[in-house]
Amino acid sequence: xxxxxxxxxxxxxxxxxxxxxxxxxxxxxxxxxxxxxxxxxxxxxxxxxxxxxxxxxxxxxxxxxxxxxxxxxxxxxxxxxxxxxxxxxxxxxxxxxxxxxxxxxxxxxxxxxxxxxxxxxxxxxxxxxxxxxxxxxxxxxxxxxxxxxxxxxxxxxxxxxxxxxxxxxxxxxxxxxxxxxxxxxxxxxxxxxxxxxxxxxxxxxxxxxxxxxxxxxxxxxxxxxxxxxxxxxxxxxxxxxxxxxxxxxxxxxxxxxxxxxxxxxxxxxxxxxxxxxxxxxxxxxxxxxxxxxx
Amino acid sequence: xxxxxxxxxxxxxxxxxxxxxxxxxxxxxxxxxxxxxxxxxxxxxxxxxxxxxxxxxxxxxxxxxxxxxxxxxxxxxxxxxxxxxxxxxxxxxxxxxxxxxxxxxxxxxxxxxxxxxxxxxxxxxxxxxxxxxxxxxxxxxxxxxxxxxxxxxxxxxxxxxxxxxxxxxxxxxxxxxxxxxxxxxxxxxxxxxxxxxxxxxxxxxxxxxxxxxxxxxxxxxxxxxxxxxxxxxxxxxxxxxxxxxxxxxxxxxxxxxxxxxxxxxxxxxxxxxxxxxxxxxxxxxxxxxxxxxxxxxxxxxxxxxxxxxxxxxxxxxxxxxxxxxxxxxxxxxxxxxxxxxxxxxxxxxxxxxxxxxxxxxxxxxxxxxxxxxxxxxxxxxxxxxxxxxxxxxxxxxxxxxxxxxxxxxxxxxxxxxxxxxxxxxxxxxxxxxxxxxxxxxxxxxxxxxxxxxxxxxxxxxxxxxxxxxxxxxxxxxxxxxxxxxxxxxxxxxxxxxxxxxxxxxxxxxxxxxxxxxxxxxxxxxxxxxxxxxxxxxxxxxxxxxxxxxxxxxxxxxxxxxxxxxxxxxxxxxxxxxxxxxxxxxxxxxxxxxxxxxxxxxxxxxxxxxxxxxxxxxxxxxxxxxxxxxxxxxxxxxxxxxxxxxxxxxxxxxxxxxxxxxxxxxxxxxxxxxxxxxxxxxx
Numbered sequence: 001x002x003x004x005x006x007x008x009x010x011x012x013x014x015x016x017x018x019x020x021x022x023x024x025x026x027x028x029x030x031x032x033x034x035x036x037x038x039x040x041x042x043x044x045x046x047x048x049x050x051x052x053x054x055x056x057x058x059x060x061x062x063x064x065x066x067x068x069x070x071x072x073x074x075x076x077x078x079x080x081x082x083x084x085x086x087x088x089x090x091x092x093x094x095x096x097x098x099x100x101x102x103x104x105x106x107x108x109x110x111x112x113x114x115x116x117x118x119x120x121x122x123x124x125x126x127x128x129x130x131x132x133x134x135x136x137x138x139x140x141x142x143x144x145x146x147x148x149x150x151x152x153x154x155x156x157x158x159x160x161x162x163x164x165x166x167x168x169x170x171x172x173x174x175x176x177x178x179x180x181x182x183x184x185x186x187x188x189x190x191x192x193x194x195x196x197x198x199x200x201x202x203x204x205x206x207x208x209x210x211x212x213x214x215x216x217x218x219x220x221x222x223x224x225x226x227x228x229x230x231x232x233x234x235x236x237x238x239x240x241x242x243x244x245x246x247x248x249x250x251x252x253x254x255x256x257x258x259x260x261x262x263x264x265x266x267x268x269x270x271x272x273x274x275x276x277x278x279x280x281x282x283x284x285x286x287x288x289x290x291x292x293x294x
Numbered sequence: 295x296x297x298x299x300x301x302x303x304x305x306x307x308x309x310x311x312x313x314x315x316x317x318x319x320x321x322x323x324x325x326x327x328x329x330x331x332x333x334x335x336x337x338x339x340x341x342x343x344x345x346x347x348x349x350x351x352x353x354x355x356x357x358x359x360x361x362x363x364x365x366x367x368x369x370x371x372x373x374x375x376x377x378x379x380x381x382x383x384x385x386x387x388x389x390x391x392x393x394x395x396x397x398x399x400x401x402x403x404x405x406x407x408x409x410x411x412x413x414x415x416x417x418x419x420x421x422x423x424x425x426x427x428x429x430x431x432x433x434x435x436x437x438x439x440x441x442x443x444x445x446x447x448x449x450x451x452x453x454x455x456x457x458x459x460x461x462x463x464x465x466x467x468x469x470x471x472x473x474x475x476x477x478x479x480x481x482x483x484x485x486x487x488x489x490x491x492x493x494x495x496x497x498x499x500x501x502x503x504x505x506x507x508x509x510x511x512x513x514x515x516x517x518x519x520x521x522x523x524x525x526x527x528x529x530x531x532x533x534x535x536x537x538x539x540x541x542x543x544x545x546x547x548x549x550x551x552x553x554x555x556x557x558x559x560x561x562x563x564x565x566x567x568x569x570x571x572x573x574x575x576x577x578x579x580x581x582x583x584x585x586x587x588x589x590x591x592x593x594x595x596x597x598x599x600x601x602x603x604x605x606x607x608x609x610x611x612x613x614x615x616x617x618x619x620x621x622x623x624x625x626x627x628x629x630x631x632x633x634x635x636x637x638x639x640x641x642x643x644x645x646x647x648x649x650x651x652x653x654x655x656x657x658x659x660x661x662x663x664x665x666x667x668x669x670x671x672x673x674x675x676x677x678x679x680x681x682x683x684x685x686x687x688x689x690x691x692x693x694x695x696x697x698x699x700x701x702x703x704x705x706x707x708x709x710x711x712x713x714x715x716x717x718x719x720x721x722x723x724x725x726x727x728x729x730x731x732x733x734x735x736x737x738x739x740x741x742x743x744x745x746x747x748x749x750x751x752x753x754x755x756x757x758x759x760x761x762x763x764x765x766x767x768x769x770x771x772x773x774x775x776x777x778x779x780x781x782x783x784x785x786x787x788x789x790x791x792x793x794x795x796x797x798x799x800x801x802x803x804x805x806x807x808x809x810x811x812x813x814x815x816x817x818x819x820x821x822x823x824x825x826x827x828x829x830x831x832x833x834x835x836x837x838x839x840x841x842x843x844x845x846x847x848x849x850x851x852x853x854x855x856x857x858x859x860x861x862x863x864x865x866x867x868x869x870x871x872x873x874x875x876x877x878x879x880x881x882x883x884x885x886x887x888x889x890x891x892x893x894x895x896x897x898x899x900x901x902x903x904x905x906x907x908x909x910x911x912x913x914x915x916x917x918x919x920x921x922x923x924x925x926x927x928x929x930x931x932x933x934x935x936x937x938x939x940x941x942x943x944x945x946x947x948x949x950x951x952x953x954x955x956x957x958x959x960x961x962x963x964x965x966x967x968x969x970x971x972x973x974x975x976x
Contacts, residue, residue, distance in 0.1 A: 040430045046477075048442070089911045145470065
């Protein structure tokens with residue numbers, strides 16, 4: 001399920017402990033009314049009772065028609081914080097009050113949002129393993145309006161996965177066959193000398209290239225552009241690496257990142273997969289994804 | 295409960311910590327709730343309240359010591375001791391309410407978690423309920439309804455996470471309560487009622503009230519001070535008798551001892567022989583105020599009585615128990631009538647003149663009887679004697695001396711109804727005609743606003759009944775010979791005429807009507823009081839007085855053969871679920887009112903979707919436009935135009951028709967080419 005829309009099929013309701021206490025209060029009020037044959041005492045008891053009945057409708061209505069889904073999240077490298085967005089969409093235009101949102105493994109939140117609003121809950125979690133990371137199950141609940149009743153949705157695992165790239169290994173030189181290339185050698189890693197300016201962020205830019213300072217100033221996403229001279233074409237092969245599988249993947253990841261940073265035209269040659277050499281925007285994410293899912 | 299939820303892996307969220315504003319609103323709600331009780335509480339409650347709330351204030355401002363459970367128990371015992379000293383008990387209504395209020399105040403000292411706050415709200419609701427044990431007046435009902443709404447708002451505030459917009463909460467709790475009213479009304483009408491209380495009506499549910507005195511001693515007081523308080527109200531189901539026929543009989547006084555008229559204990563409940571014509575029957579319902587007495591005032595002569603009343607002396611009506619609260623009785627009376635007691639010694643009793651003193655009064659009676667030929671003539675002679683010998687109707691008569699009857703007849707000649715009734719009756723007895731005094735009310739004011747009659751304490755009256763051969767007991771009102779205005783227009787008219795220096799009985803009817811005509815202001819004022827009285831009377835009749843009897847007759851009317859409680863519960867469940875379903879339908883299926891701007895924008899999004907650019911739910915209009923332009927730079931100008939127009943309306947607050955039109959035009963101009971779909975990289 002991509003999106004869970006709340007309806008009576010997946011909403012439940014029970015009294016809170018205050019609700020149980022209140023029902024005892026109502027009962028004793030009724031006893032007083034009966035014992036004194038007091039019409040206004042009857043009326044007050046009945047009004048309170050029927051208000052609770054109505055509040056039951058309000059409680060249900062407060063959750064009904066909210067649709068829960070996860071927004072697209074950007075891939076991260078294993079070991080980093082994965083940030084993702086939970087979206088509460090108003091399927092039925094209605095003001096929502098005091099919605100409790102519980103994402104497994106995260107602190108609970110309580111929010112209001114209006115009929116025309118879509119509520120985005122920003123969350124983050126540290127991811128350890130590469131590959132597809134399933135986002136945690138979500139449950140929403142409410143005690144609105146009087147706190148006497150508690151309604152909650154069936155906790156559901158929303159089908160949304162986020163990609164986690166392999167953790168890049170420590171820097172290691174590119175495969176020996178390229179080491180003679182003078183162009184590379186002059187280019188030290190991430191040297192600022194090569195920084196040639198900022199450009200609009202494009203999908204697929206490495207997150208490490210994003211200029212977060214500009215973003216923090218509210219000027220939108222920009223990527224640092226690096227320029228280099230005439231660059232050679234590189235093909236990273238599985239056989240270029242040694243050691244255990246994860247290490248080899250890590251190393252390839254590092255190379256891909258570096259090549260991407262330096263704008264080198266590169267390709268991959270892995271058992272079963274081959275990526276044609278290129279230095280366009282999509283090359284790095286494409287290769288990283290391939291590695292993540294290996 | 296929370297543990298249970300946890301067990302089933304259901305998150306309950308965290309409970310909120312009430313803030314300072316919650317505390318203040320709770321204190322306010324508390325004082326609103328106890329306000330109807332304040333006058334009844336012992337005075338030292340004020341001291342207690344000051345101590346508690348100053349302490350509370352210190353706790354929040356300076357973090358002064360918050361009392362622990364031992365100290366609180368100690369305080370509680372001290373309060374209980376004082377309450378016991380004040381009330382002599384800790385049980386019952388008065389002490390119970392005081393105890394409840396004291397406990398609630400103490401609870402303020404230990405306020406910590408949300409649960410404590412909620413508990414105080416519940417206690418306040420209960421305190422509100424107990425106010426109704428003292429009064430069920432309409433205004434109190436409305437006042438306390440408002441208090442209940444405020445308490446519900448406090449409840450809402452306490453449980454609401456964001457806690458903004460308390461005014462919206464007030465509105466919401468009021469509308470919720472209003473929505474509950476239909477179900478509450480059904481419950482009120484159909485919830486099976488018990489006759490009497492659960493454990494019998496508690497003895498303390500009524501406090502002291504005063505009604506009419508059961509003895510009469512003319513000349514003992516020199517100023518008649520009768521209040522405008524309502525004695526009873528009457529609904530007539532047919533024609534309303536004219537003023538001089540509206541004699542509401544309360545007590546028949548037959549014993550005369552030392553100037554005091556008393557009810558005779560011997561003749562209580564004696565069966566009377568009654569003859570009447572069915573065409574003369576009048577049916578009416580008396581709604582009598584609590585009097586703490588047993589008398590029920592019926593028009594002369596009551597023929598049929600409800601089962602819960604019994605006959606008193608001389609065909610008067612008595613309630614079986616003391617009238618501690620308002621009560622409704624439907625009675626049928628007939629006038630003209632013939633009635634007499636079935637036992638001979640009643641007449642003998644009504645001839646008793648042993649305590650009439652003074653030598654000259656007996657002589658006067660003899661003389662006057664000689665002048666008239668028969669008993670019937672003699673009645674007329676006495677009335678004429680009053681009229682022709684400068685007897686004056688006065689509300690401030692001189693005190694009467696040792697021989698009250700003689701003193702009045704021959705010396706003072708000034709008095710009100712009691713003097714005339716008493717002397718007239720004795721003049722009858724002195725000449726061997728059985729006679730007795732009747733006290734009750736005479737007249738009554740018609741309420742046009744509610745079509746019923748109001749009889750006030752100031753309508754209290756005394757007159758005579760004379761027994762004549764073949765005619766039985768006949769009513770004679772000697773006051774009418776002197777002050778016909780009292781009979782026709784009531785005591786207030788008499789007061790007005792006396793104040794203006796007019797002589798009673800001297801004016802013609804037309805002149806009187808002109809004189810008594812009210813000014814516009816008085817008239818309006820009177821209409822308003824009457825309207826209010828009418829509303830209150832209906833309130834009592836249909837709401838406060840609603841009980842088992844009304845339920846039974848209503849169910850019979852609805853076609854139920856038996857009005858047993860299973861029938862009622864079934865009917866109740868069916869109707870309540872119907873109402874709740876309708877309400878649910880209204881709440882959930884209310885037609886969605888979509889903002890026209892949003893509709894236009896959705897149209898725009900839909901067109902973009904067709905060329906492969908879908909708006910994500912989390913994306914704002916600007917971000918979406920940027921993405922769309924980056925994917926299809928050729929559409930830049932129309933996309934920007936639509937987005938700008940939309941933002942102008944939705945976010946910049948320029949929602950005029952001009953802006954709307956601009957948006958509509960921009961959207962209708964936007965027709966991207968379907969064939970050039972954007973291929974998205976995934």
